[in-house]
Amino acid sequence: MDKLILGRYIPGNSLIHRLDPRSKLLAMVLYIIIIFWANNLVTNLLMLAFTLVVILLSQVKLSFFINGVKPMIGIILFTTIFQMLFTQGGEIILQIWIIRITSFGLSQAALIFMRFLLIILFSTLLTLTTTPLSLADAVESLLKPFEVFKVPAHEIGLMLSLSLRFVPTLMDDTTRIMNAQRARGVDFGEGNLVQKVKSIIPILIPLFASSFKRADALAIAMEARGYQGGDGRTKYRRLKWTLKDNLALLSVIALGALLFFLKNP
Known part of the structure; x- marks a missing residue:
């Protein structure tokens, strides 16, 4: 129970904590989209560096992110090995009976591993720095x-x-x-x-x-208690979009533009 990450919020006053939950949710969606443009060593290093910088800005201990990755390690390894064994192309590195490991299969497996790892780290950052109620309010506001x-x-x-x-x-x-x-x-x-x-x-x-x-x-x-739904109800927690939220989204968009120009065709 102490290692449960889903729905867990770590109180803090960092820059990431103070961002509007709507901007963090939109940044998460953009992050998942642009991560598929990271298809070589340079672009993956850029994504990793950006993620580590954001983690440092959140001032949350790295152990929480490790605990967030642990429950998914089995799925990550299974998908990575599956990709490595059944993706053919390039130079043959190892062949045992019908099992063939190629250079292209290894590169694709490494890409899948990095994508899983980065998405889990970024989504864990979202839940650790945003209260569940604020996250629900952000979803409702974006769907309005x-x-x-x-x-x-x-x-x-x-x-x-x-x-x-x-x-x-x-x-x-x-x-x-x-x-x-x-x-x-x-x-x-x-x-x-x-x-x-x-x-x-x-x-x-x-x-x-x-x-x-x-x-x-x-x-x-x-x-x-007379609950009637959302019609006519006021909000106890009001979301406030600031300049920091614009800069946060612009940083993700700038990263996406950089990845688009550096990715392999």
């Missing part, structure tokens, strides 16, 4: 113009804020249920893969049951 197309901006923001709010609660419930099942003799680490999957069922059923009960209680509480 799409209400003319019947997009429920307020409802989407509400769902996001409630989801982020109950992530730690669900983790607490999961830990409590696992401890109760262990007390009844269930061992989640023994047996083959099928047996391990079956051992998860005694966790999922009570977890779903408690989640539905909590959702029902929350809906009743909101109705009892």
Whole structure:
């Protein structure tokens, strides 16, 4: 639980903390788009240097970012190895039976690894420096113009804020249920893969049951307090866009322009 990063906010007063959550969310979207232009050594080094500078500006310990990468390391390695083994082209470096590792496959695997790593670091930075409620408000504010197309901006923001709010609660419930099942003799680490999957069922059923009960209680509480949705409601937390937010977005756009000219055709 202490290493849970999703939905976790680290209080601070750094430059990144003080940015408007809308600018940070837009910067994250732009970052994901321009990272696909980083397809050589120079562009990837630029992306890495930019990310490290932003991390330093956030004044958040590097250990938090490492904890953010750890849960995804299996997926990163699997995707990287898959890319290396099944992407052909260039000079053959190693061949064992039908398995062939080529220079092009290695370069593509390195690109995939860097993209995964950088996206996880930047998204972890977003969640660590932005409160979940501010992030939900930013999503709602950015979706406001799409209400003319019947997009429920307020409802989407509400769902996001409630989801982020109950992530730690669900983790607490999961830990409590696992401890109760262990007390009844269930061992989640023994047996083959099928047996391990079956051992998860005694966790999922009570977890779903408690989640539905909590959702029902929350809906009743909101109705009892007269909740009517977003129409006519005022905001307790007001977002304020400043010059720093313009400069933050311009820095990401400038990085994207630089990558576009330096990328391989």
